[in-house]
Amino acid sequence: MMHNLYERLKQQKEAKSAASRPDSGPSGVSVVDAASVSDARREPRPGRRPAVRLSPPWEQVAGEVWRAVYRSAAPAAAVVRRCASIGGLLVGPETDPEGLCFLDSETTGLSGGAGTTAFLLASARLQAEELETTLLFLSDFSGEPVFLQLVREQLLRAQTLVTYNGRAFDVAILRNRFLLNRIEPVERQHIDLLHPARRLFGTVLERCSLSVVEREILGITRQADIDGAAVPDAWLRFIRTGDSARIQPVFSHVLQDSASLLQLLARIELLAADEDGNGNVDPLQRARLLIESPYRVAGSLSLRQRGLSSLEALACVPDHPQSATAARYYCALQRRRGNWGAAQRVWLLHFERRRSLWAAVELAKYHEHRRRDLAAAADIVERAAGWDHARAVQAELVRRRQRIERKLLRSLVKTRAAGKTGPYDGV
Amino acid sequence: MDDINRIITDLRNDRDFMNCVTRWERLPQRPGCYEDLPEDLDPRLQQALRSRGIERLYVHQARAYANARSGRDSVVVTPTASGKTLCYNLPVLQTIIERPETRALYLFPTKALSQDQQSELGEVVLASELGVKVATYDGDTPESLRASARETGQIVISNPDMLHAGVLPNHPKWIKFLKHLRFVVIDELHSYRGVFGSHVTNVVRRLGRICRFYNTNPVFICSSATIGNPLQLAQAILERQVALVDENGAPAGERYVVLYNPPLVDRVQGIRRGVVNEAQKVAIRLLRERIKTIVFSRSRVRTELIADYINKSLANVYTDNARIRVESYRGGYLPSERRAVERGLRDGSIHGVVSTNALELGIDIGGLDAAILGGFPGSISSSWQQLGRAGRRRTVSLAILIASSAPLDQYMVKNPDYFFGRAPESAFIDPDNIYVLMDHLKCAVFELPFGGGEGFPGPVEEHLALLEEEGTVRLSGNSYYWADRGYPAEGISLRSATSDNVVIIDTTAGAHRVIGEMDRPSAKEMLFDNAIYLHRGEQYVVLQLDLGNRRALVERSDVNYFTDALVKRDIKVLHEDRRVRIGGCEVAVGDILVRTQVAKFKKIRFRSHENIGYGTISLPEEEMHTRAVALVFADGTAAGNAFAELEPVMISPAMTRIGAVIRNVAPFFLLCDARDIGLAERLRDPHFGAPALYIYDAYPGGSGLAEAFVTVLPTVLSAARDLIAGCPCEQGCPSCVGPRDSTEEIAGDPKLALRGLLEAWLGDAQPLRTTQAAEGS
Numbered sequence A: 001m002m003h004n005l006y007e008r009l010k011q012q013k014e015a016k017s018a019a020s021r022p023d024s025g026p027s028g029v030s031v032v033d034a035a036s037v038s039d040a041r042r043e044p045r046p047g048r049r050p051a052v053r054l055s056p057p058w059e060q061v062a063g064e065v066w067r068a069v070y071r072s073a074a075p076a077a078a079v080v081r082r083c084a085s086i087g088g089l090l091v092g093p094e095t096d097p098e099g100l101c102f103l104d105s106e107t108t109g110l111s112g113g114a115g116t117t118a119f120l121l122a123s124a125r126l127q128a129e130e131l132e133t134t135l136l137f138l139s140d141f142s143g144e145p146v147f148l149q150l151v152r153e154q155l156l157r158a159q160t161l162v163t164y165n166g167r168a169f170d171v172a173i174l175r176n177r178f179l180l181n182r183i184e185p186v187e188r189q190h191i192d193l194l195h196p197a198r199r200l201f202g203t204v205l206e207r208c209s210l211s212v213v214e215r216e217i218l219g220i221t222r223q224a225d226i227d228g229a230a231v232p233d234a235w236l237r238f239i240r241t242g243d244s245a246r247i248q249p250v251f252s253h254v255l256q257d258s259a260s261l262l263q264l265l266a267r268i269e270l271l272a273a274d275e276d277g278n279g280n281v282d283p284l285q286r287a288r289l290l291i292e293s294p295y296r297v298a299g300s301l302s303l304r305q306r307g308l309s310s311l312e313a314l315a316c317v318p319d320h321p322q323s324a325t326a327a328r329y330y331c332a333l334q335r336r337r338g339n340w341g342a343a344q345r346v347w348l349l350h351f352e353r354r355r356s357l358w359a360a361v362e363l364a365k366y367h368e369h370r371r372r373d374l375a376a377a378a379d380i381v382e383r384a385a386g387w388d389h390a391r392a393v394q395a396e397l398v399r400r401r402q403r404i405e406r407k408l409l410r411s412l413v414k415t416r417a418a419g420k421t422g423p424y425d426g427v
Numbered sequence B: 001m002d003d004i005n006r007i008i009t010d011l012r013n014d015r016d017f018m019n020c021v022t023r024w025e026r027l028p029q030r031p032g033c034y035e036d037l038p039e040d041l042d043p044r045l046q047q048a049l050r051s052r053g054i055e056r057l058y059v060h061q062a063r064a065y066a067n068a069r070s071g072r073d074s075v076v077v078t079p080t081a082s083g084k085t086l087c088y089n090l091p092v093l094q095t096i097i098e099r100p101e102t103r104a105l106y107l108f109p110t111k112a113l114s115q116d117q118q119s120e121l122g123e124v125v126l127a128s129e130l131g132v133k134v135a136t137y138d139g140d141t142p143e144s145l146r147a148s149a150r151e152t153g154q155i156v157i158s159n160p161d162m163l164h165a166g167v168l169p170n171h172p173k174w175i176k177f178l179k180h181l182r183f184v185v186i187d188e189l190h191s192y193r194g195v196f197g198s199h200v201t202n203v204v205r206r207l208g209r210i211c212r213f214y215n216t217n218p219v220f221i222c223s224s225a226t227i228g229n230p231l232q233l234a235q236a237i238l239e240r241q242v243a244l245v246d247e248n249g250a251p252a253g254e255r256y257v258v259l260y261n262p263p264l265v266d267r268v269q270g271i272r273r274g275v276v277n278e279a280q281k282v283a284i285r286l287l288r289e290r291i292k293t294i295v296f297s298r299s300r301v302r303t304e305l306i307a308d309y310i311n312k313s314l315a316n317v318y319t320d321n322a323r324i325r326v327e328s329y330r331g332g333y334l335p336s337e338r339r340a341v342e343r344g345l346r347d348g349s350i351h352g353v354v355s356t357n358a359l360e361l362g363i364d365i366g367g368l369d370a371a372i373l374g375g376f377p378g379s380i381s382s383s384w385q386q387l388g389r390a391g392r393r394r395t396v397s398l399a400i401l402i403a404s405s406a407p408l409d410q411y412m413v414k415n416p417d418y419f420f421g422r423a424p425e426s427a428f429i430d431p432d433n434i435y436v437l438m439d440h441l442k443c444a445v446f447e448l449p450f451g452g453g454e455g456f457p458g459p460v461e462e463h464l465a466l467l468e469e470e471g472t473v474r475l476s477g478n479s480y481y482w483a484d485r486g487y488p489a490e491g492i493s494l495r496s497a498t499s500d501n502v503v504i505i506d507t508t509a510g511a512h513r514v515i516g517e518m519d520r521p522s523a524k525e526m527l528f529d530n531a532i533y534l535h536r537g538e539q540y541v542v543l544q545l546d547l548g549n550r551r552a553l554v555e556r557s558d559v560n561y562f563t564d565a566l567v568k569r570d571i572k573v574l575h576e577d578r579r580v581r582i583g584g585c586e587v588a589v590g591d592i593l594v595r596t597q598v599a600k601f602k603k604i605r606f607r608s609h610e611n612i613g614y615g616t617i618s619l620p621e622e623e624m625h626t627r628a629v630a631l632v633f634a635d636g637t638a639a640g641n642a643f644a645e646l647e648p649v650m651i652s653p654a655m656t657r658i659g660a661v662i663r664n665v666a667p668f669f670l671l672c673d674a675r676d677i678g679l680a681e682r683l684r685d686p687h688f689g690a691p692a693l694y695i696y697d698a699y700p701g702g703s704g705l706a707e708a709f710v711t712v713l714p715t716v717l718s719a720a721r722d723l724i725a726g727c728p729c730e731q732g733c734p735s736c737v738g739p740r741d742s743t744e745e746i747a748g749d750p751k752l753a754l755r756g757l758l759e760a761w762l763g764d765a766q767p768l769r770t771t772q773a774a775e776g777s
């Protein structure tokens, strides 16, 4: 009886997973996945898996834990070093360039729950003009405690982590793993490049994944790369077969990821410093990034000024396609700071040159509430009402004008009344 | 209240009314049984209670408090409105006051209930007075509030589904909460029965495992409605010793429970007045006397109809003043609307409510003077839950069960001793059911690598090895690890029902307003194109049911009828795994497809309820792929011969009744709930070429019950035979072969007929048992 149940359960689960797998991954990859997973299922029982052999530079540190160190030339290092000396957008003067740790990990799943394990970590560091990347690799689950100890050592050596979406993913998963293995976690400063990248390229790129940013912004083309979404299955397949050819592409993948982090950081700093001629960036968003970036470090006031001036420049070219958005943002900012004059100049410009209804309303409000000049407010509304607008807008303007007129009338009556009784006031 | 006494006297003196009453039962008043506020109770908490007029605790509250404070798990069994929530809130709040890092998890069976807990319950207000932070964490909690619930919520209100799919798989995020988890409250424990209860038990196992990882050992406080075996159920779910608190210290006024059989309108055919009209008539009579009344009805449509009829009748009489407000209440309304009705009932601004069994659960609506049950709710324990909604601490209350013409209802009103004497149903679970267990083992491995048994029963190693073959886990070193990219909890539902709902949108006059929602299978039956949909006193016509986008567009309408879909169910055998001879018949095991189709609907005139036409529905069938056993009564088998002895017209009803007996007996052996198994009989089954009775799992994909049924079949059959033989009833009752049914073709005494059939069937069953023994090892 029991045996039948097992048989039954197996059949059913197999049917289910075969049915559900094709839509689990991105198309193209999924077909390969389905085949490889059932492949893996036919593999011999564990324990009989052939011993893992990885060729140099890999060395076996412990039972299932491996390490490899790679060096590569890093021209982008100069940019980072300069930012560290004069202060950049993300890299401040207090940053030790050699203390930056460009970190990327690969995991057994993308859901991020307790059952997601990190099996590969790349941590890259600047050494002179070179980038030294240490890869740590776990070749089966049982090695995890040792693996994590080595990961911890890497983190301890770092002053600041540089990641791409590491805050939500890599670092969060490592924290889970430390916790589950009862290892004390390591807290480090963290520059997550995802947010500035989203700001700068979000409007010009279709997606802001690291691979797209790499290709479109950094101009890097990868050779024979493995899709990030296929990485978990590659490892799960590897641990069942021990076939190192299957995991090799994952190593190259993570190595490139960590190198790209350095290049991306440098590129963002160059864009911030306005030294990069590359037009593939959203000027408005760049200005906003400079103004409001939470990554701003002390001493970058000039960056902030620069952001404000480029925003103003955008706002003051009414023909520029981003002018209206820039103006709204610029004026809101100036109004918040009490710089009414600066805001008024831009409103006026957009009111007169672009017949902007938004500017008309803002100006009218400015005159009505701020300057209490009802006549000026009425004039603005009057002129705006003459433009060719949609019916709803027209109605809105009419309401505004009526209100201002009522107010005008009231104040007139008041003045007149005050004129009559004036002499006896206060007696 | 003098009004209630007056109306009771009126009814007693009303000859027409009393002619329909088959039992007028008086339940004497019961004094309260109190204890002083616990000595260790914080002065602020004492003060807060006193300001609410609570000077003493009921004895069950005091017991529950003492148990929880001394670290003993307990289950509190109390009827509705007996101060149940204080049983768990008091020890939890006291402990939080003493040690603010303390965390408590409250689990409610439904989302609606958990939201009530947070938004409405007095004690939670009390919590906020004391500065205790209460957070709801369920599927509706916005992402922005989730982190703060995890980090700062001292009491987190959730449901088992969320614990299963949201909390446990992400337990590292909950470290702060789990490290200080001192209490787990499981409210409405009785709803965790059958396969659902088996799932929940495994979720509790997983919670226990995670708690051990964080070095916590929370105390469980459970509450249950009155069922046959609350202690047994609590111990089965928690898998440890539990203290039972079942003395009810709350006082209760005198109560009258009346069984009412509507008058015959056609003596020859035995047709009685319908339960909808009868219920609204009695309700109006009470409401006009300002008696706060709840009417329970057995379907959503009837709920709407009764409320509508009541409101229309009252409107005619009280045109100018006397604002008697009557509302309807059921699942599928907007949460804000439900909250408003609950509030209105508590503060007295709503005088009457017509509800489905949605208000049978523990939602706090205060005390009511009268309850009317429009039809027998299907079980004794539900009946008492619903009847119990009427009842005040001091004054008299009235509860009336109005029978429909269904055989079960008729049996209850014609056999009052059975109704009053019958113990509430028991609840069974089988958490070691292999289907359920394997699902949760996967989740457990995902949550933490598996070393030993870790609180899971049976040959865990063997189970894990099976999962390893399947490729989802991996043995590395001495532990099993989750070795799949997936997230197992995502694909495993604790419930048979789907959670994808259809949103109902009112598009009258160009509007686009969400008025409610409905689960997909019900939507097919109630929101098909051209259906008349009744919703809170309004009538809508369905313009389009868009299942792809999960929405139904409706528009106000004004017709003189409502619609009722005709549901057809059929079974298709997909695959027959094996066939054996057991218990005197052939038994086939395999996969089936249960198809539910709504192809036609009736138009039924309001008030008169006459059928005034038909319409067609074109909707895809609802399909469920599941596991089944079929009892095939083939020629040459003992059962086949026994059936062949019957008059041909009697074969089909006899099969139905065999099914009814099996439904009565099997849950006891399968440790499931009657609703977990489906039954269908086919007189000439096209697959088997003989009469066949199907018993199938009511969970999509199967739940292991059908397979288990094969093993217990001989036992079930002989138990059924003994049950019929020993039943004290005369011609069949709900406990055995089902009550007499005038519409079926069994001539004479159905009980005798069935008994004869079973005896003939099982006459040669003895030798076959050896076959079963060999098979079952």
Ligand SMILES: [Zn+2]
Residues within 6 Å of the ligand: B727, B728, B729, B730, B732, B733, B734, B735, B736, B737
């Ligand atoms: Zn009986």
